[in-house]
Amino acid sequence: MSNRELIVLGSASQVPTRHRNHNAYFLRWDEEGILFDPGEGTQRQMLYAGLSSRQVTRICITHFHGDHALGLPGIIQRLSLDSAPHPVEIYYPASGQAFYERLRHATVFMDKATIVPRPIAKDGVVAKTKGFELSAARLEHSVDTFGFRLEEPARVQLIPSRLAEHGLSGPRVGELQRRGVVEVEGRTVRLEDVGEKREGQSFAFIMDTRPCANAGRLAEGVDLLVCESTYLDSEREEAHSHFHMTARQAAEVARNAGARRLVLTHFSQRYEDTAAFVQEAQALVQDVVAVRDLDHVEVPKRVRAV
Template identity: 80%
Template sequence: MSNRELIVLGSASQVPTRHRNHNAYFLRWDDEGILFDPGEGTQRQMTLAGLSATQVTRICITHFHGDHALGLPGIIQRLSLDRATHSVEIYYPASGQAFFERLRHATIFMDKATIVPRPISKDGVLAETQAWKLSAARLEHAVDTYGFRLEERSRVQLNPGRLKELGLSGPLVGELQRKGSMMVNGRIVRLAEVGETRPGQAFAFVMDTRPCPNAAVLAQGVDLLVCESTYLDTERQEAHDHFHMTALQAAELAQNAQARQLVLTHFSQRYEDTSAFVAEAKTRVADVVAVKDLDRVEVPKRSRSS
């Protein structure tokens, strides 16, 4: 099992169908479990996917339309029911604070979980560790909407030959990695001297938006881009009028941003077959998938040359 994968819990748009639940996406990223846009039915979909509420460490809400947020009360209450021992941060547009409060306290329950509200009022970094950073940027929708980007920090790929030349081995290598530089045989050796800096993996979540500059910022160079594709391009004007994208526009975003793999989702209920979405997108990008509920998509690994 990959330590970095997307699990699709729902792939419909405003109206669920017999085969597609409302939105919900779980990103497993090492020790983090990030739940994006939990629509109605997310608890049940998690059960079908073999996920527990206690695996959720963070929740990202792009905006407060119902198909992206009405499952939030159930998830919060389940965290208490299952006695989650860790805190769960929830990121959402600050302008929707009233909606967050209503969802947070939608019904009576034993409120035991530690829920940490993190309202977003501007573009920028939301959370960061030594290993990664999570950021948000405002998108172009009918209501305040943010997209998200998770990015692993750059790392140095060590060169064994160079380490040997400098007399570095064992614990000394670990010390150099931690400190970034150290004294060796009377001179300072810097980490950059013994390896090559390589960018880390990156993931972007772009949902409910027209094509816009910030969508490109979020998607730039990512390994996995999850992007809404509510319509086919024959309905481009309708997509524009309703602040959405077509499959072709999602593919153009991925192409221009040099994203390695494109995941199409958030399909209008009018489409039963998504093969046309893939065909449309493949005129611009090679690696594309139109997901269905309970699909799992591994975040593409990087080779030494990537």
């Protein structure tokens, strides 16, 4: 099991099918578990995936269409039922506050979990931890919609051969990492002398939008891009009129942004087979996955220096 992976809980669009549940995506990122767009049936899909509500640390809602948010009441109530030991922050478009309140208090229940609302009114950073920065940007849909980007900060990766050259090993390496500089036999060794800057891993979630500038910005250089691809390109006009994308358009976003791996999802119920989606996208990008419910997709690892 990877400590950084996407678990697909639902991959349908407006209408679920016998094989695809409404939207829901769980991003496992080290000790964090971020649930994106919990549609109807998310609790049951989590059960099938072997996930507990106690693993959810944050919830991101791109917009308040039902297939992206109607599972939220069940998740919130389950957090209380399971006595979630930590606060759970929920990010959502500020303009949908009334919808959030209705979903937050949809039925009577023993409200014990600590739920922290984080309404989003403008593009920018919405959360910052020691391990990552979560940002949001407005997309182009029929209602207020935000995409999300999670980015790990850059760090210096130590190179074993350079450590050996400078006579560094054991506790002295830890000291160098903590202080950024260490004295070795009268010589000053700095972190940059024995390492290389390594960009952190990154992830983007783009759902329910036409192609737009912010989609490209969110996807810039990410290791894993989850992008809606509701239609095939033969229905490009229909996609545009419904504020959605085709598989080819999703691939164009990925190619232009330099994303490493593209996840296609949010398929219209008219398509039983997604092989054509992969074929269409692979004309532009190589690493493409058309996901099914309960798929696990690893965030591609960065190449380590030697």
